[in-house]
Amino acid sequence: MSNTNNFQSTPVQNAGLNPTDYEVRSLDAMCVNESELKHPWWYNFKYTAVGLIFGLAFVKAEIVSWFRIQEMFRLQSFHMYGVIGTGVVLGALSVYLIKKFKVKTIYGEAIEFHPKKFNRGQIYGGLIFGFGWAMTGACPGPLFAQIGTGAMAVGVIILSAIAGTWTYGYLRDKLPH
Amino acid sequence: MSNVIIFADTNHTIVMESLSQPWPWWAAGIIIGLTVPALLILGNKHFGLSANLRHACAAFIPANIKFFQYDWKKEAWNLFFVLGIVGGAVIASTVLADPNPVKVAPELAAELQTYGITDYSSMIPTQLVSWESLFSLRGFVMLVLGGFLVGFGTRYAGGCTSGHAIMGLSNLQIPSLIATISFMAGGFIMANLLLPFLMRL
Numbered sequence: 193m194s195n196t197n198n199f200q201s202t203p204v205q206n207a208g209l210n211p212t213d214y215e216v217r218s219l220d221a222m223c224v225n226e227s228e229l230k231h232p233w234w235y236n237f238k239y240t241a242v243g244l245i246f247g248l249a250f251v252k253a254e255i256v257s258w259f260r261i262q263e264m265f266r267l268q269s270f271h272m273y274g275v276i277g278t279g280v281v282l283g284a285l286s287v288y289l290i291k292k293f294k295v296k297t298i299y300g301e302a303i304e305f306h307p308k309k310f311n312r313g314q315i316y317g318g319l320i321f322g323f324g325w326a327m328t329g330a331c332p333g334p335l336f337a338q339i340g341t342g343a344m345a346v347g348v349i350i351l352s353a354i355a356g357t358w359t360y361g362y363l364r365d366k367l368p369h
Numbered sequence: 370m371s372n373v374i375i376f377a378d379t380n381h382t383i384v385m386e387s388l389s390q391p392w393p394w395w396a397a398g399i400i401i402g403l404t405v406p407a408l409l410i411l412g413n414k415h416f417g418l419s420a421n422l423r424h425a426c427a428a429f430i431p432a433n434i435k436f437f438q439y440d441w442k443k444e445a446w447n448l449f450f451v452l453g454i455v456g457g458a459v460i461a462s463t464v465l466a467d468p469n470p471v472k473v474a475p476e477l478a479a480e481l482q483t484y485g486i487t488d489y490s491s492m493i494p495t496q497l498v499s500w501e502s503l504f505s506l507r508g509f510v511m512l513v514l515g516g517f518l519v520g521f522g523t524r525y526a527g528g529c530t531s532g533h534a535i536m537g538l539s540n541l542q543i544p545s546l547i548a549t550i551s552f553m554a555g556g557f558i559m560a561n562l563l564l565p566f567l568m569r570l
Contacts, residue, residue: 236449239414242407243453245400250454251461252388253397257492259473262481265553265560268474271394276534278398279405283416283539286406295410303409305540308527314548317525318533322555324518326564327511329493331530332419332523335516336451340458343493345500349516350422356520357422361436367525 229299250337258329265326311369317360324356389465391472405539414446417532419523421447484568507570526551 254260255275263269289295290303297303325331328349330338335353338346360367408414426434427441470489473481481487486496495502502508523529526548528537534552537545 233445236446238411239408239446239450240453240456242404242411243450243455244457244460245453246404246450247454247457248461248465249392249397249400249457251458251492252465252467253392253394254471254492255397256458257471258494258498259471259477259489259492261556262560263474263477265556266474266477266480268477274394275397275401276530278395279401279535280538282399282402283405283535284541286402286409287539287541290406290409297410297413299412301413303413306415308537308542308544310544310547311527313525314527314533314544315551317522317527318548318551319522319555319558320518321522321526321529322552322557323559323563324515324520324522324555325530325552326556326559327515327567328519329498331519332422333454333529333531335519336418336421336454337458338493338498340455341462341491341493343491343498345498345503345512346493348503349498349512349519352513352516353520353523354422354425356517356522357419357524358426358430358432358434358437358520359517360521360524361423361426361434362432364436 229301246333247337247340250334251341256330256334256337256341261326261329313367313369316368324353385465389467391467401535402539405536408450412446414450415532416536417528418447418451419520419529419532420444421451422520423524424448486568507568510567510570522555 250256253275254271260269260272264272287305291305295303321331328335330346330349332353335346335350339350405416408416423437424441424444424447427437427439431437471492473489478489481494486494488494488496497508497511499508503512519529526533528545528548530549530552533542533545533548538549
């Protein structure tokens with residue numbers, strides 16, 4: 193049984209197969225777990241370990257700072273451009289090496305990449321996201337980290353973001369893509 | 370012997386002190402960049418954080434909406450990842466807390482002064498992001514509307530800064546480049562043209 197067959201049997205793909213719907217995969221930068229391996233739930237704690245380092249960096253390098261985001265959008269500081277730029281360069285180099293040397297996961301599975309398809313949502317949604325990003329001074333990753341710094345009022349922003357995501361899901365078929 | 374202990378202790382203090390200082394941009398860039406291969410190699414996982422907002426909808430309020438009808442438990446790894454981010458943030462703001470006020474560009478400080486943002490004790494300005502502020506018109510608009518736009522926009526765009534700007538660009542995806550440019554354009558418009566009004570509400 194190939195990975196592809198397994199993937200097509202997932203509910204996510206079923207939603208995408210509906211001709212009236214947009215391809216869920218291409219529209220969403222969401223991981224669709226194709227692994228056929230069945231692990232106990234606590235195996236997921238290895239991602240918690242990665243998140244721990246990630247969250248540490250997010251706070252210590254002031255990526256969670258509302259002020260840093262304001263500086264970025266006013267071209268008053270190089271900081272955030274340096275962070276994102278370094279991240280992209282290293283990420284791209286990693287992806288290139290993984291592809292070139294066909295690096296496998298620690299469980300021996302092939303690492304897969306999925307091309308994204310263009311749709312106008314990336315522009316409209318992107319602009320809307322940008323508005324919110326400059327207002328709250330945080331994108332989704334930093335929002336979660338801000339909670340960890342004890343700024344509990346950020347919970348309101350996260351609940352609003354969940355409401356926004358839900359509203360998008362509700363209106364999805366009516367929105368231009 | 371006691372000399373050695375004192376030396377080790379001083380060393381430890383030096384390390385803790387330098388870790389408590391704000392980290393340079395390249396340190397965060399390296400960690401964020403390496404998160405991409407780490408997640409891929411640990412289990413074929415593609416870096417992207419806004420998907421968790423969707424999983425929250427799928428888990429708690431699917432409401433028969435097709436977009437939320439999927440097995441979110443298969444994506445539980447991402448929720449565990451977020452758990453780690455929160456934990457890392459707790460460590461960063463307790464054991465590695467930096468007691469000094471946040472440094473910002475003087476031009477920004479001058480502008481924020483006109484909005485009454487003068488408290489630099491936290492990276493998240495308490496004069497804007499706090500329960501008190503939430504009950505003012507400005508606070509309500511900035512937090513509730515701002516959060517809504519983040520959640521709506523990210524899903525409409527098919528990802529956020531992590532999924533598009535980091536993961537998508539790392540995989541050289543043109544749609545992610547378009548999304549990233551749109552994120553930045555939206556941010557520039559909001560920060561420079563609209564915030565001067567919203568911040569005076």
